[in-house]
Amino acid sequence: MTEHLERPLTCPVAGRVEPPPAPGYVTYARMDRLHELAAPRTESAQELSFILLSHVKELLFRMVYVDVDQARARLRADDVDQACRALERTVRSQRILVTTWEGINAISADEFLAFRDILGDASGVQSFMYRTLEFALGNKNPAMVETASAQADRYPDLRAELSAPSLYDETLRYLARRGHPVPESLCTRDFREQYAPDPAVEDVWLTIYRAPRSHPDEYRVAELLTEVAFQFSQWRATHLLVVERKLGRKPGTGGTDGVDWLRAVSEHRFFPELWSMRTRL
Ligand code: HEM
Structure with a gap:
C-alpha cells in the first residue's frame, strides 16, 4: 500500500x-x-467478542506505549510542555483501556467456560506489547522477557526496552538536571534492574508538593505521572475483579494460581515515591 x-x-x-x-x-x-484477524475457533458468539476486545486492548497497549515513549524522549530533551502533552494523551488512552473491561465483563462465567479450553496455555501474561509498556513505565522484570520469549525473538524491542531508562528513570534525571538532590547512583544505575524506592527521591517530591508554585513544571509532570500510575492500577484492579467473576479461584491458563497472583501484581505502584510521600505531606 x-x-x-x-x-x-x-x-x-x-x-x-x-x-x-x-x-x-x-x-x-x-x-x-x-x-x-478475528477468527474464533468455536461457535460461541462470546468468543468473537473476546477476541475483538483482546485486539482492542493490544492496540491500546501500543497507543499508550507510543505516548509514554514520546513523553520519555521529550523529558530527556528538557521539553516539559511536549512531555506533558504526551502524558495527557497517555492518560486518555488508558481511560479507554479501563473501559474496555466492560465488554469482557459482559461475558458470563458459563459463557466464558464454554470456550476457555481452546485457549490452552494462552494467557495475557505472554503479551509482549503489555510487557514493553510495563518496562517503559519502570516495572522491570527480566524473567518476564522469557515469558514472552517466542514473541521477543520477533520483537527485539522488548529486550531493548528492558535495558533502556524508563519514563521514571528519565524523570529522575530531569529532576537532577533541574538541581534537585536526586542521588547520582540512580541516574546512572543498571536500568535492567527493578527500581528500588529511595528516601532521597521521596524528599525531592515532598519539596515539590510543599511548594508547587515554586516548581510548576516539576509539579505538572508529577501530577500527570500520578494519573498514569492511577489509571494503570485501575486497569489491573478491574482485570482482577473480572477474572474473579469468571474463574473464582481456578488457576490461570498462563500457569499462575489466578486471582492471588493478580492480587499481588495489583499491589505494585508505578513511580513509588510519588505515592509514599503523601503520608508525609
Ligand atoms: C475472561 C477474560 C480473562 C481472564 C479470565 C484472564 C485471566 C488472567 C489470569 C489468571 C492471569 C494471570 C496469569 C495466568 O496464569 O494466566 C492474567 C494475566 C494477564 N492478562 Fe488476563 N484474563 C482475561 C482477559 C484478558 C484480556 C482481554 C487481556 C488483554 C488483552 C488480558 C491481559 C492480561 C495480561 C497483560 C496479563 C499479565 C498481567 C501482568 O503481568 O501483570 N487478560 N489474566
Whole structure:
C-alpha cells in the first residue's frame, strides 16, 4: 500500500505527474485484513467478542506505549510542555483501556467456560506489547522477557526496552538536571534492574508538593505521572475483579494460581515515591 501511495502517476497524454488516487477507507488502514484477524475457533458468539476486545486492548497497549515513549524522549530533551502533552494523551488512552473491561465483563462465567479450553496455555501474561509498556513505565522484570520469549525473538524491542531508562528513570534525571538532590547512583544505575524506592527521591517530591508554585513544571509532570500510575492500577484492579467473576479461584491458563497472583501484581505502584510521600505531606 505504501508503494502505491508514494508512486506519483504520469498522465500518458499530458505527461503530467498526477497525485496518487486517494486510497479509500478500507485500503488506507487495511480494514479488510484487520477483520480477517478475528477468527474464533468455536461457535460461541462470546468468543468473537473476546477476541475483538483482546485486539482492542493490544492496540491500546501500543497507543499508550507510543505516548509514554514520546513523553520519555521529550523529558530527556528538557521539553516539559511536549512531555506533558504526551502524558495527557497517555492518560486518555488508558481511560479507554479501563473501559474496555466492560465488554469482557459482559461475558458470563458459563459463557466464558464454554470456550476457555481452546485457549490452552494462552494467557495475557505472554503479551509482549503489555510487557514493553510495563518496562517503559519502570516495572522491570527480566524473567518476564522469557515469558514472552517466542514473541521477543520477533520483537527485539522488548529486550531493548528492558535495558533502556524508563519514563521514571528519565524523570529522575530531569529532576537532577533541574538541581534537585536526586542521588547520582540512580541516574546512572543498571536500568535492567527493578527500581528500588529511595528516601532521597521521596524528599525531592515532598519539596515539590510543599511548594508547587515554586516548581510548576516539576509539579505538572508529577501530577500527570500520578494519573498514569492511577489509571494503570485501575486497569489491573478491574482485570482482577473480572477474572474473579469468571474463574473464582481456578488457576490461570498462563500457569499462575489466578486471582492471588493478580492480587499481588495489583499491589505494585508505578513511580513509588510519588505515592509514599503523601503520608508525609
Ligand atoms: C475472561 C477474560 C480473562 C481472564 C479470565 C484472564 C485471566 C488472567 C489470569 C489468571 C492471569 C494471570 C496469569 C495466568 O496464569 O494466566 C492474567 C494475566 C494477564 N492478562 Fe488476563 N484474563 C482475561 C482477559 C484478558 C484480556 C482481554 C487481556 C488483554 C488483552 C488480558 C491481559 C492480561 C495480561 C497483560 C496479563 C499479565 C498481567 C501482568 O503481568 O501483570 N487478560 N489474566
